[in-house]
Structures are given as structure tokens and as C-alpha cells.
Amino acid sequence: MIETHAFAKCILTGEHAVIRGHDAIVVPLQSFPLKLTYHQTPQEKQTAEDDLIYLLFDHVFTNALEKLNIHPQEIQGSFSLENHITIGTGLGFSAALCVAVTRWLITMGYLTQDKLFSFARELENVFHGQSSGVDIVGAMADNPQLFAQPGDYQAIKCNYQPLLLLTYSGEKSVTKKMVHKVNDFIHEQPKQAEKVDKQMQQSASLAKMALEQTDVGQGTKILAQALQLGCKCFQAWHLISASLANHLKSLFQAGAIAAKPTGCGGGGYVLSLWSDEKLFQQ
Numbered sequence: 498m499i500e501t502h503a504f505a506k507c508i509l510t511g512e513h514a515v516i517r518g519h520d521a522i523v524v525p526l527q528s529f530p531l532k533l534t535y536h537q538t539p540q541e542k543q544t545a546e547d548d549l550i551y552l553l554f555d556h557v558f559t560n561a562l563e564k565l566n567i568h569p570q571e572i573q574g575s576f577s578l579e580n581h582i583t584i585g586t587g588l589g590f591s592a593a594l595c596v597a598v599t600r601w602l603i604t605m606g607y608l609t610q611d612k613l614f615s616f617a618r619e620l621e622n623v624f625h626g627q628s629s630g631v632d633i634v635g636a637m638a639d640n641p642q643l644f645a646q647p648g649d650y651q652a653i654k655c656n657y658q659p660l661l662l663l664t665y666s667g668e669k670s671v672t673k674k675m676v677h678k679v680n681d682f683i684h685e686q687p688k689q690a691e692k693v694d695k696q697m698q699q700s701a702s703l704a705k706m707a708l709e710q711t712d713v714g715q716g717t718k719i720l721a722q723a724l725q726l727g728c729k730c731f732q733a734w735h736l737i738s739a740s741l742a743n744h745l746k747s748l749f750q751a752g753a754i755a756a757k758p759t760g761c762g763g764g765g766y767v768l769s770l771w772s773d774e775k776l777f778q779q
Contacts, residue, residue, distance in 0.1 A: 498536055499604055503596035505529035505581075505588040506635025507663060507768060508759050510704050510727040511644070513679050513734065514697035515629045518646045522653065522704050523635035526663075529588060532579040533597040550580055553591075557598050560623055564616075565607055585669040587760020592632035595620040613637060614648060625672050643705055655708045657716050660771040662753070666744040668764030675761035679734050693733045700727040717772050721755040724770055728757035736762030752776035 504525040511521025533554075554576065562569060582590040599617040602608045608616055614633060621628035631644045641653045683690040703723035710716030728745070731737050737745070741764060748756045748769045756769035771777035 498534060499601065500532060500534045501597045501600035501604060502530055502532045503593035503600070503636040504531070504638075505590070505593060506632055507588070507766070508631065508635070509641070509701075509768065510723055510757070511631070511697060511701040512727075512731075512758075512760065512762070513676070514694040514730070515631050515644065515646065516627065516676075517694055519694055519698040520701040520705075521629075521631045521644045522641060522701055522708075523631050523638070523644055524641045525635050525638045526588065527639075529581045530579075531582055531590070531593040531597055533594075533601055534577045534579070535574055535601060536577065537574040549584065550578055553584075553594060554578060554598075557594055557620055557623065561598055561602060561616075561620055564619070565602070567607065583665075585671070585765075586665060587670050587758070587765030589632040589636055589760075591624040592617070592621055592628075592636040596633060596636040618648070625676070641708065643701075653705060653708055656711045657708075657713050659707070659717060659720055660774060660777045662748075662769045662771065662777065663759070663766050664744070664748065664769065665766055666741045666758075666764050668738060668740045670761050670763045670765035672761045675736055675763045678736060678763075682734050689733070693730050696726055696733075697730045700724070700730065717754075717770065721770055721772075724755035724757045724768065728755075731758050731762050734762065738763055740764070741767070751779075 504527050507524045507526055509522040509524055515521040582588050582593055584590045595617040599613055603610055617633045618628050618630040630648050634642050634644050634650045641655055642650045643653050644650045700723045703719055707716045707720035744767055745756050752773055753769040754772050756767055759766050759768040
């Protein structure tokens with residue numbers, strides 16, 4: 498039996514603009530793992546509720562074998578998946594699946610370890626058309642990462658733990674649809690689009706600065722500025738739906754000092770920052 502894994506991810510800030518060469522900060526969510534187990538002997542068929550996950554796995558796995566010119570008959574065993582990442586909510590299920598499959602290929606000797614990022618990113622193109630790679634880094638990392646194109650990434654030393662909360666907006670998000678909306682915005686308003694990208698870069702720079710602070714109060718203040726600026730970019734791209742706007746409003750009413758969508762927007766999860774630990778725990 499061989500087991501590989503990957504994690505969900507949360508993008509602190511930098512979404513969409515990262516495709517055009519700007520920085521993004523991504524954090525692995527180790528409490529939301531995806532585990533892929535290879536059994537050398539066939540196992541019982543999975544339950545019906547897992548059908549979608551296994552359809553997506555088959556799609557990725559078949560694509561991987563084709564890229565490496567591996568005949569399916571070479572794989573004699575069977576696979577099982579244990580997934581704790583909700584699909585279509587911006588937490589990076591597709592990236593985690595691609596990383597887990599690539600790690601299996603490495604374990605089996607079909608790839609070398611140095612190909613983990615590049616091959617998993619190539620597999621994720623099946624889902625997004627053009628993967629920035631930032632979700633892949635989040636899925637394979639053990640700590641927060643500063644990501645920059647064309648695939649450079651480095652760990653960020655976090656000197657304090659901000660009070661950050663992930664909450665689901667109640668509406669699923671579709672990455673390709675949101676990417677098309679941003680591309681339309683760029684085509685229709687190129688000068689404004691360039692300005693928004695620079696704002697998102699500034700948001701990422703501020704977020705990195707915030708995490709490296711040793712003073713909690715100062716770090717929280719700078720991080721709030723970063724998230725607020727990032728949220729304005731989502732608004733400029735028209736990626737905040739009515740239900741997402743209501744969810745953001747409810748977080749502020751509850752005491753959050755900053756909040757923004759995390760992922761592609763249009764739904765999915767929202768990241769909020771809190772300064773009052775009592776309100777945060779409620």
C-alpha cells in the first residue's frame with residue numbers, strides 16, 4: 498500500500514493578478530487534507546456519493562499517464578481517496594488532487610522529486626486552462642509561501658499568528674467563469690485593469706510585511722490594510738455577487754476588521770481578520 502497526500506489552500510491575497518506576474522501569498526490548510534492510497538490488490542467499489550471525486554481522479558490520472566506515455570495496463574492495483582476538501586469552494590481541491598497524483602508518480606519512480614511542482618501544475622491546466630501554480634504550491638507546502646511567476650516561491654517567516662477566520666459564503670465558485678470575467682475587464686478597461694493589478698501587488702506586499710511583524714497590534718493593522726485593498730480589487734473585477742456581499746457585511750457586523758474573498762471570487766470562502774479574540778471565538 499502506498500499513500501500520498503496534499504492539502505487544501507487559502508490564498509491570503511494576490512488572486513488573479515498572479516497570472517500576470519504579481520505576487521500572491523498562499524497558506525496550506527493542513528486540517529483539510531486529501532489522501533490518495535494505492536492498493537496493489539483490487540478494492541471494493543466506492544459509495545455513490547464519491548462518484549464525482551473518482552470521476553475527477555480518473556480524468557487527472559488518465560491525463561498523467563498519457564503525458565508520461567504509461568499504458569494503463571501497467572497499473573495493476575486500485576486507488577482509494579479520502580477527501581476533506583469541499584469541491585468548488587475555492588479551497589483548491591483540483592490542486593490537491595494533482596499534487597497527490599504527482600506524488601504517487603514520484604513514489605513509483607515515473608517522475609523525479611524535482612518535477613513535483615511543474616508536473617502537478619501541468620495537470621491542473623485540465624481544470625483551469627492556465628494554472629498560475631499558486632494553488633499547487635499551497636497544496637504541496639507545509640507553511641505560508643510567497644509565490645511569484647513563473648513559479649518561484651519561498652517560505653514566509655511568520656512572527657505572529659493573526660486571528661484569521663475562514664467562512665463559507667453559501668455559494669459555489671467556478672474558476673474558469675471568474676477568470677473570464679477578469680479577462681473581459683482587462684480587455685474593456687486596460688488602464689484601469691493595470692491599476693487594479695498594482696493594487697493587488699501592494700496588497701500582497703503589505704500582507705508579507707504584516708506576517709513578519711513581531712508586534713501583534715502593528716501586524717494586525719497592516720494585515721487589515723492588505724485585506725481591504727485585496728477586497729477592493731475583487732470589487733473592481735466584479736467578482737463579488739449579492740450573496741457574497743451579504744456574507745462580507747455579516748462578518749463586519751459581527752466584529753471583523755477586514756474581510757475578502759479567497760480564491761477566484763464569485764462565491765466560495767471568505768477570509769476575515771479579527772482584533773478581538775472574544776469576538777473571534779464566538
